Amino acid sequence: MRAARLSDRNLLRLIAGVDPDENEDLFALARKARKKHYGNGVYFRGLIEITNYCRNDCYYCGLRRSNAKLERYRLSLEEILACCRAGDRLGYKTFVLQGGDDPQLNDTRAVEIITAVRREFPGHALTLSFGERSRESYAAFFAAGGNRYLLRHESASEEHYARLHPPDMNPAARKECLRNLKDIGFQTGAGFMVGSPFQTPENLLEDLRFLEELQPQMIGIGPFIPHKDTPFGGAGAGSLILTLKMVALARIMLPKALIPATTALGTIAPDGWEQGLKAGANVIMPNLTPMAARRLYALYDNKVSAGDGAETLDYLADRIRTAGFTPEMGRGDALE
Numbered sequence: 001m002r003a004a005r006l007s008d009r010n011l012l013r014l015i016a017g018v019d020p021d022e023n024e025d026l027f028a029l030a031r032k033a034r035k036k037h038y039g040n041g042v043y044f045r046g047l048i049e050i051t052n053y054c055r056n057d058c059y060y061c062g063l064r065r066s067n068a069k070l071e072r073y074r075l076s077l078e079e080i081l082a083c084c085r086a087g088d089r090l091g092y093k094t095f096v097l098q099g100g101d102d103p104q105l106n107d108t109r110a111v112e113i114i115t116a117v118r119r120e121f122p123g124h125a126l127t128l129s130f131g132e133r134s135r136e137s138y139a140a141f142f143a144a145g146g147n148r149y150l151l152r153h154e155s156a157s158e159e160h161y162a163r164l165h166p167p168d169m170n171p172a173a174r175k176e177c178l179r180n181l182k183d184i185g186f187q188t189g190a191g192f193m194v195g196s197p198f199q200t201p202e203n204l205l206e207d208l209r210f211l212e213e214l215q216p217q218m219i220g221i222g223p224f225i226p227h228k229d230t231p232f233g234g235a236g237a238g239s240l241i242l243t244l245k246m247v248a249l250a251r252i253m254l255p256k257a258l259i260p261a262t263t264a265l266g267t268i269a270p271d272g273w274e275q276g277l278k279a280g281a282n283v284i285m286p287n288l289t290p291m292a293a294r295r296l297y298a299l300y301d302n303k304v305s306a307g308d309g310a311e312t313l314d315y316l317a318d319r320i321r322t323a324g325f326t327p328e329m330g331r332g333d334a335l336e
């Protein structure tokens, strides 16, 4: 089976399939693709959640602006740098700065942060996740020293996207941002949730086809998990197995991509990360956010979070070795 050539019909059959043997075959194929390009390594990225303010009102996300129950925070530049220093001491070579779409995180402020991190850590990879911006803003972030950018497309289908987001957001704008990011030279990450309300197998097929067309260097896929203070608070979570299948298909179709075993995957099952790695993922993103802020970065309910010290890193590295993989603390840039 060469999934790059899989027809829509076959892909839909795999997405909808419930045969455990067929799923195991899919995971084995994904592992083989990962191994061919990356061996058994699993790259560590230090995640720093710098603000939970958000101007957007996505129906699924706990950070949405209409969630008045959430206490909001913003890390100072000094706090962000302190997280980076702590991460650096632990051996992290990639920092991922992630935020809600915070109106105060304007270009000036973002460039100030990027410049400061870049000055102190000239050799580290710096990944940004600052939402939708103009091409000029992205170019300024790149010039200031950003290397990578995460912006999930959330849903490639116009119709499904419109059921997850208010009318002032649209998938064409998202896709345009992703193309601009790639064009500017960012290693670019797209992705989507699995099992979000109203999602159909056809929607997931469209997500895979979009990834195939965009050829992002990174792909984030996790299950939808309800957050009680959102319009989708009463919906069921996405399924573990379907999420693993989408990770595997993404790996098979874009074999060189860097694909994390996401926090959401680790939240819906105690061995979710291990299962993600066994389905073709090769990145893990431990959280370096200060504990007090971390509990406020509540995208969904019961978000898992380990500690942030050396013990946690050892514990995660142990879990990865036990699952048969090798922890990699290098930058782990995209191939090519």
Ligand code: 5AD
Pocket (backbone or CB within 6 Å): 060, 061, 062, 152, 154, 192, 193, 222, 223, 224, 225, 226, 227, 264, 299, 300
């Ligand atoms: N469940 C799972 N993932 C979520 N995200 C936001 N809200 C949820 C949720 N309820 C994901 C989105 C976003 C990323 C930062 O987190 O895909 O891009």
